[in-house]
Amino acid sequence: MISKNLATEVLNIATETGADFAEIYLEEENTASIGVDNGKVESCNDSLTYGAGIRLLKGLQSVYGYTNDLTTKGLKKLAKDLSASFFGEREIELKTIKKVRAGKKHLPKIPYDTYPREKIVKMLKEASEVMKNYDESIVRTTAQFAYSNKKITIFNTDGKQFSDIRCRGRAALVAVASKDGKIETFYRAPGAQKGMEFFLEEVDLNQSAKEVAKSAVTMLSAKECPSGKMPVVIGSGFGGVVFHEACGHSLEASVVSKGLSVFSGKKSEKIASNIVSAVDDATIEGAWGSGNIDDEGNKTRRNVLIKNGILNSYLVDDFNGRRMNEKGNGATRRQSYKYEPTSRMSNTFILPGESTPDEIIADTEFGLYAKSMGGGSVNPATGEFNFAVNEGYLIQDGKITHPVKGATLIGSGKEVLLHVDRVGNDLKREQGMCGASSGMIPADVGQPTIRVSEITVGGTGGDMNNG
Amino acid sequence: MVKYKKIFKKAEEEKIEALELKIKKSNNFSFSFFNNEINSYKMSNSFVISARGIYNGKMGTADSEKYDKNTMDYIIARIKENAMLMDSEDEPLIFKGSKAYKRKNVFNKKLAATSAEEKVKKIKSLDKAIKKASDLITNVETHYYEAAEEYTILNSYGLKLTSKTNYALVYSSATADDETGETKVQTAYRFITDLDNIDEKIFAQEIVEKTISQFGSTPCASGKYKSVFSPKVTGALLSALLSNISAEQVQKKSSLLADKLGQKICSSKITVTESPLKRNPFFRYFDDEGVATYDKILIKNGVLQTYVYNLQTAHKDGVESTGNGYKARGKIDIGLVNVAMKPGRLNQQQLLEKLGKGIYIDEISGTHSGLHSQSGNFSLIASGFMIEDGKKGRPVALITIAGNIFDVFNDVIAVGNDVELQTDGYEVPSILIKQIAISGV
Structure with missing residues (x-):
C-alpha cells in the first residue's frame, strides 16, 4: 500500500521527539453482506475499510493516531502531530526495512469474490424456508451472510515489514417463534477463516436452520428456571463462553500488567481444578480467530493458559509486556486501524477430558443443563461474570426433563474453575465476536461438556428447595 | 460539495x-x-x-x-x-x-x-x-x-x-x-x-x-423484593422496551407491542418522550434518510402513543416517516435519539423512604446477552443495597434480577426526580417497583 521508503520516512518523523518504538499498521478490507428477511433479500451492501494507524511508544506511554489519508502528506502529518506529544531528543533512527515472511496458512480454497452471490442468496433462502416450515409458530426468519477480505501490512522501527491476508465468512440464522402472546428467538452463526468451501463442504446450513427453529419453538414451552446454587452441566461448543468470560479476559496483559486482574501475579498457582487445561490457539488452520501473525507482527502461537489447573501463561502484547518484563506471545489483536492493538483471545478452549456427555448427565441428581449459552461479560478486577443460558433444561435423577428459560449463570472467575468436577470428551469450538478496548474481533470459544459442582443460577422460578 | x-x-x-x-x-x-x-x-x-x-x-x-x-x-x-x-x-x-x-x-x-x-x-x-x-x-x-x-x-x-x-x-x-x-x-x-x-x-x-461502599458485599437471600432501580438500570430496561415500538418489528410480527397503539402498556406513572432537537451531544435535526426530526411523546401516562417509522415502514402503513430512520448494518433501521422519562416528584431518598423495606439495585451488567428485548425476558447480574426503614443498609452483590420488562414497567409505583443522562443518551430517573425476582443464596 505504501513503499518501504515512505514507511521509513514516516517512522523517523514519528520518533524524532524521543519515542523508543514506532509502527505503522495499514489495512484495506472489503466486506460484503447480504440479508434475507422472511425469505426476501432486504439488504445487500459492500463496504470498503481503508486506513492506517500509527503507534508511538516511549517507556510505558503510548500515542496512537489514525487516518484514511494515506498520501505521503497525510501520513507525514499524522506522524508529526503524534510526535508532538513527546518532548525529548531522538533516541532511535531507522535505516532500512526488511520483509518478514509469515506464511499463508489460512487462505481460502474458494475465495468469496469468485463465487456468485446469487448462489449465496439461494443458500440463505433455502435455510429461511427450512426455519419457516419447521413449525407454524415460526413468525419470522432472518438469514444473513457476511464475508470479508482483509489485507494488513505493518512496518516498525525494528526494521521489519509484515503482511497478512484474512478472509472470513459467516452466516447468521435467526428464528422468531410466537404463540399465545409469547415471543422467543434463537440464533446460530457458523463461520470460519476459510472461503466458500466451508459452507459447501463443512457445515450444513439447512441442518443448522432446523436446529435454530427447533430451539426457538422449544423455548416457547419452557418453564421458568429455578434459581439458587446448583450443579450446572454446560454443553460443548459455545459453552466455552464460560471460560472466555470467567477466566480468559482476566488473563489478558492489558489488565494483568496493571495489577487490575484477579489473576495478576498468580502464575504457577492453582486457579482451576486439576482436570482443567485450557489453551488459546491462533494457529488452527482456517479457524475463526486464527491469523498467521498477530496485529503487532508477532507469529501466532498455541499458548497453554492453564495446565492441569495451574496458571501457565498470560496473553501478552509487546506494549503491556513492558510492565511485566515479558515479550508478546502472538496474542495482540485489533478490530481495525481505528483501534490501538492490545492483548486479546483468538480461539480459546478447554481441552477434552474423559467422561462422555451422557455419563455426566446421568451422574447428576439435580441441576441445570445449559445446552446452549448466549453471551456474557466479566469485570476483570473482581472476576465477577455473568452469562445467559439461551437453551436450558432441568436435570432430575440423572435425566434431562423439561426446558427452562430466563436463566443466567453468575459467579466469580476465581471460584468457578475450581468447581469444575467433570470434563467431557466432546470438544467443540463455536464462533463469536468478542468486544474489548481494541474493538470487536472474531474469536472462537470452545469446550467439551463440563460440569460445575455449584454455580448461582438466576431465574424467575424461585428457589428450587422451597418448591 | x-x-x-x-x-x-x-x-x-x-x-x-x-x-x-x-x-x-x-x-x-x-x-x-x-x-x-x-x-x-x-x-x-x-x-x-x-x-x-x-x-x-x-x-x-x-x-x-x-x-x-x-x-x-x-x-x-x-x-x-x-x-x-x-x-x-x-x-x-x-x-x-x-x-x-x-x-x-x-x-x-x-x-x-x-x-x-x-x-x-x-x-x-x-x-x-x-x-x-x-x-x-x-x-x-x-x-x-x-x-x-x-x-x-x-x-x-x-x-x-x-x-x-x-x-x-x-x-x-x-x-x-x-x-x-x-x-x-x-x-x-x-x-x-x-x-x-x-x-x-x-x-x-x-x-x-x-x-468503597461496596466493601463486604454479599448476595442476599433469593426471593421477591420490592425494589428501587437506579437511573442506569431504568435506562437499560427502557431501551429494550422501546425497541418494540419500531414499526419494522411490529410489521414483521416480532414485537409484543403490535396492536397496542392507544392502549395502556405500562404503569400510568410512566411518560416517555423522544427529543432529537434537544441541545446535547446527541442532537439530530434530520435522520439518516434526510427526514426532519421532531420531538414527540412515545408513552403518555402508560398509554402507547405512536410507533416510530423510517420512510419504508411509513410507506407500508400509509403514514409519514417520524424521522427515525438511522443507518445500521448496511441498511436504514429504526432508532431513537434523546429518549427521556418524565421525572416524578420524589428525590432518591424519598423514593427509598417510600420503598421502606426492600432492595436498591444500583448496577447491572451483561445486558447484551441477558436482556432479550423481543421476549422481554431478562436475567442480569446486579449489585446494590438492602433497604431497611427507608435507609441504605448492607451492600449486596453477585445476585441476579430476573423478570419481564413489560411486567417491570407495569409494576412501577413511583418515578424519582433524579434524572441522569446515560452514555447512550437516555435521560432517566430511578423507579420504584412492586416486586422483582432476585437470585442470591
Whole structure:
C-alpha cells in the first residue's frame, strides 16, 4: 500500500521527539453482506475499510493516531502531530526495512469474490424456508451472510515489514417463534477463516436452520428456571463462553500488567481444578480467530493458559509486556486501524477430558443443563461474570426433563474453575465476536461438556428447595 | 460539495434513477491517565462515504472509507450489482425533503478551541482528586474522549443537509482494596460542555463513595423484593422496551407491542418522550434518510402513543416517516435519539423512604446477552443495597434480577426526580417497583 521508503520516512518523523518504538499498521478490507428477511433479500451492501494507524511508544506511554489519508502528506502529518506529544531528543533512527515472511496458512480454497452471490442468496433462502416450515409458530426468519477480505501490512522501527491476508465468512440464522402472546428467538452463526468451501463442504446450513427453529419453538414451552446454587452441566461448543468470560479476559496483559486482574501475579498457582487445561490457539488452520501473525507482527502461537489447573501463561502484547518484563506471545489483536492493538483471545478452549456427555448427565441428581449459552461479560478486577443460558433444561435423577428459560449463570472467575468436577470428551469450538478496548474481533470459544459442582443460577422460578 | 457532482452525473448516465450520498468526517481526540501518569494519547481523522441508489426499481448500497479516482466507479458498480440481488417487495425510497428543518448550531466552539495541553492539565487534576479522596483507592484510570463530526446528506433531488457536532466525555474507573484484600472497582462519567466547570470534588467523591461502599458485599437471600432501580438500570430496561415500538418489528410480527397503539402498556406513572432537537451531544435535526426530526411523546401516562417509522415502514402503513430512520448494518433501521422519562416528584431518598423495606439495585451488567428485548425476558447480574426503614443498609452483590420488562414497567409505583443522562443518551430517573425476582443464596 505504501513503499518501504515512505514507511521509513514516516517512522523517523514519528520518533524524532524521543519515542523508543514506532509502527505503522495499514489495512484495506472489503466486506460484503447480504440479508434475507422472511425469505426476501432486504439488504445487500459492500463496504470498503481503508486506513492506517500509527503507534508511538516511549517507556510505558503510548500515542496512537489514525487516518484514511494515506498520501505521503497525510501520513507525514499524522506522524508529526503524534510526535508532538513527546518532548525529548531522538533516541532511535531507522535505516532500512526488511520483509518478514509469515506464511499463508489460512487462505481460502474458494475465495468469496469468485463465487456468485446469487448462489449465496439461494443458500440463505433455502435455510429461511427450512426455519419457516419447521413449525407454524415460526413468525419470522432472518438469514444473513457476511464475508470479508482483509489485507494488513505493518512496518516498525525494528526494521521489519509484515503482511497478512484474512478472509472470513459467516452466516447468521435467526428464528422468531410466537404463540399465545409469547415471543422467543434463537440464533446460530457458523463461520470460519476459510472461503466458500466451508459452507459447501463443512457445515450444513439447512441442518443448522432446523436446529435454530427447533430451539426457538422449544423455548416457547419452557418453564421458568429455578434459581439458587446448583450443579450446572454446560454443553460443548459455545459453552466455552464460560471460560472466555470467567477466566480468559482476566488473563489478558492489558489488565494483568496493571495489577487490575484477579489473576495478576498468580502464575504457577492453582486457579482451576486439576482436570482443567485450557489453551488459546491462533494457529488452527482456517479457524475463526486464527491469523498467521498477530496485529503487532508477532507469529501466532498455541499458548497453554492453564495446565492441569495451574496458571501457565498470560496473553501478552509487546506494549503491556513492558510492565511485566515479558515479550508478546502472538496474542495482540485489533478490530481495525481505528483501534490501538492490545492483548486479546483468538480461539480459546478447554481441552477434552474423559467422561462422555451422557455419563455426566446421568451422574447428576439435580441441576441445570445449559445446552446452549448466549453471551456474557466479566469485570476483570473482581472476576465477577455473568452469562445467559439461551437453551436450558432441568436435570432430575440423572435425566434431562423439561426446558427452562430466563436463566443466567453468575459467579466469580476465581471460584468457578475450581468447581469444575467433570470434563467431557466432546470438544467443540463455536464462533463469536468478542468486544474489548481494541474493538470487536472474531474469536472462537470452545469446550467439551463440563460440569460445575455449584454455580448461582438466576431465574424467575424461585428457589428450587422451597418448591 | 462540488467534487460529488460528478458522481451524480455519472450515476444518471449509468441509469441509476436516484442517488443519495452521506459523507461523514470525524475528528477524535482522547487520552488516558493511569495512576496520574499519562499512558495513552490518541488522535484521528476519518472519512466515510455511504451511498444508496435506485437501479432497476431496487435499492443498492455501498460504503467506502477510501476516496480517490476509483471511488466513483466502485460506488456505482456496487450499487448496481447489489440492487440486482434485491427482491424485497418494498418500494425503494429516496427522500425529496421535509417542508422545514429545525437546524440549530450546537457546535461547542469553546471546547474545540481549548488546547490539548489545557485539557490534559484539567483531566490530570481530576484524576489526582479521585486518588486523593480515599486511602483505600489503589488504582485510578481516567479517560478523556472528544469527538467532532461533520455530516452531510446529498441526493439527486437536490436535498442537501449538513450538521456539525462535537462533544467530550470523561470516564474514570477506581479500584479499591480493603484490609481483607477484597477488591472493588466502580466507574463514573460526565459529558463535558465546559472544562472550566468540571465538578472535580463531587465527581471524585461520587466514584470513591460508589467503590468503597461496596466493601463486604454479599448476595442476599433469593426471593421477591420490592425494589428501587437506579437511573442506569431504568435506562437499560427502557431501551429494550422501546425497541418494540419500531414499526419494522411490529410489521414483521416480532414485537409484543403490535396492536397496542392507544392502549395502556405500562404503569400510568410512566411518560416517555423522544427529543432529537434537544441541545446535547446527541442532537439530530434530520435522520439518516434526510427526514426532519421532531420531538414527540412515545408513552403518555402508560398509554402507547405512536410507533416510530423510517420512510419504508411509513410507506407500508400509509403514514409519514417520524424521522427515525438511522443507518445500521448496511441498511436504514429504526432508532431513537434523546429518549427521556418524565421525572416524578420524589428525590432518591424519598423514593427509598417510600420503598421502606426492600432492595436498591444500583448496577447491572451483561445486558447484551441477558436482556432479550423481543421476549422481554431478562436475567442480569446486579449489585446494590438492602433497604431497611427507608435507609441504605448492607451492600449486596453477585445476585441476579430476573423478570419481564413489560411486567417491570407495569409494576412501577413511583418515578424519582433524579434524572441522569446515560452514555447512550437516555435521560432517566430511578423507579420504584412492586416486586422483582432476585437470585442470591
